[in-house]
Amino acid sequence: xxxxxxxxxxxxxxxxxxxxxxxxxxxxxxxxxxxxxxxxxxxxxxxxxxxxxxxxxxxxxxxxxxxxxxxxxxxxxxxxxxxxxxxxxxxxxxxxxxxxxxxxxxxxxxxxxxxx
Ligand code: AMP
Ligand code: ZN
Numbered sequence: 386x387x388x389x390x391x392x393x394x395x396x397x398x399x400x401x402x403x404x405x406x407x408x409x410x411x412x413x414x415x416x417x418x419x420x421x422x423x424x425x426x427x428x429x430x431x432x433x434x435x436x437x438x439x440x441x442x443x444x445x446x447x448x449x450x451x452x453x454x455x456x457x458x459x460x461x462x463x464x465x466x467x468x469x470x471x472x473x474x475x476x477x478x479x480x481x482x483x484x485x486x487x488x489x490x491x492x493x494x495x496x497x498x499x500x501x
């Protein structure tokens with residue numbers, strides 16, 4: 386199911402343009418419009434799930450597909466060997482701004498830790 390007014394559902398449906406990275410049956414990965422690092426790609430499920438707190442046991446296969454999509458993004462963007470970070474933001478304190486589940490794939494330079 387997709388949600389009419391959700392920006393990432395619109396991207397999945399092709400109604401809002403995006404710069405594609407990887408496309409799979411149940412996931413889509415596209416470049417973040419405001420990159421935080423040389424590589425910053427978002428992996429989303431094609432179906433609407435609000436955030437990581439809304440993921441349940443029924444989403445196990447979908448989550449695994451998101452992880453393999455992220456690994457494919459890392460290979461394609463040439464950051465797999467040097468390393469990268471996978472991030473889910475949940476809620477206000479984490480500055481989650483888009484209420485459609487998305488995993489950030491961030492890399493391309495040395496990343497600071499801890500965040501925040
Ligand atoms: P979050 O803060 O975890 O909700 O991350 C949302 C991310 O979506 C931010 O990094 C935004 O830059 C990115 N974003 C918002 N709108 C778009 C868009 N139309 N195309 C690509 N990335 C977007
Ligand atoms: Zn959505």
